[in-house]
Each structure stands twice: as structure tokens, then as C-alpha cells.
Amino acid sequence: MKKTLLLTLSTLTVATLMTACGQSVPYINTDTEEECMIINKNLFQVDKFTQTVEKTSAFHLEEAAVALQNPKISVSNNKRQMLRDAAKRKAALEAEHQQLGCEVITK
Numbered sequence: 802m803k804k805t806l807l808l809t810l811s812t813l814t815v816a817t818l819m820t821a822c823g824q825s826v827p828y829i830n831t832d833t834e835e836e837c838m839i840i841n842k843n844l845f846q847v848d849k850f851t852q853t854v855e856k857t858s859a860f861h862l863e864e865a866a867v868a869l870q871n872p873k874i875s876v877s878n879n880k881r882q883m884l885r886d887a888a889k890r891k892a893a894l895e896a897e898h899q900q901l902g903c904e905v906i907t908k
Contacts, residue, residue, distance in 0.1 A: 833903075836903075837903035840897055843873075846874075847887055847890050850887055851888075854880060854887065855884070874886055
């Protein structure tokens with residue numbers, strides 16, 4: 802009788818612990834979160850690039866373009882073209898950000 806009771810209690814204890822006491826654990830998709838973080842980082846880089854280009858005079862922009870060298874955003878030395886390329890890149894990143902359902906970035 803004692804053996805049966807001990808076996809039953811230990812089985813119930815193990816079963817309870819394996820099911821986390823009946824609590825469900827929320828599933829977090831870490832792949833999406835990582836992609837969102839990468840997109841946020843890229844958006845930050847595009848914003849920083851845009852601010853740098855806007856602050857730099859057209860006369861010094863060619864030198865600044867060599868220093869910035871970000872081929873993912875723009876490969877041009879023309880200020881207007883660099884800003885257009887940055888705006889296109891930002892729009893593409895924001896569309897991907899929205900498609901993944903990432904949290905809205907607040908500035």
C-alpha cells in the first residue's frame with residue numbers, strides 16, 4: 802500500500818512539474834525579433850546618414866561621401882541623389898518593418 806501511494810505521488814509530482822504546473826508558456830519568435838532589431842539598426846544608420854548629408858555642404862560632400870562609404874544606402878557623390886537614395890532605402894526598410902509586424906519605433 803505504501804509503495805503504491807509513494808509511486809502514485811511521485812508520478813503525479815513528475816507529471817505536474819513537466820507540464821509547468823498547468824501554466825502555458827508564451828511562445829516568442831526570436832527570429833522575428835532579431836530581424837526587427839536588424840531593421841531598426843539599419844533605419845538608425847539611414848537616419849544618421851541622411852542627417853550627415855543634410856548638414857554637409859555640397860562643396861565638401863565628396864569628401865564626406867568617401868568617409869561615409871555606405872554602399873547599401875547610396876554610391877553617389879551628388880547630394881540630391883544621396884538624399885533620394887536614402888529616402889528609398891528608408892521606405893524599403895519601413896515596409897519590411899511593417900510586414901514583419903515589428904513594434905513601432907518612437908523617436
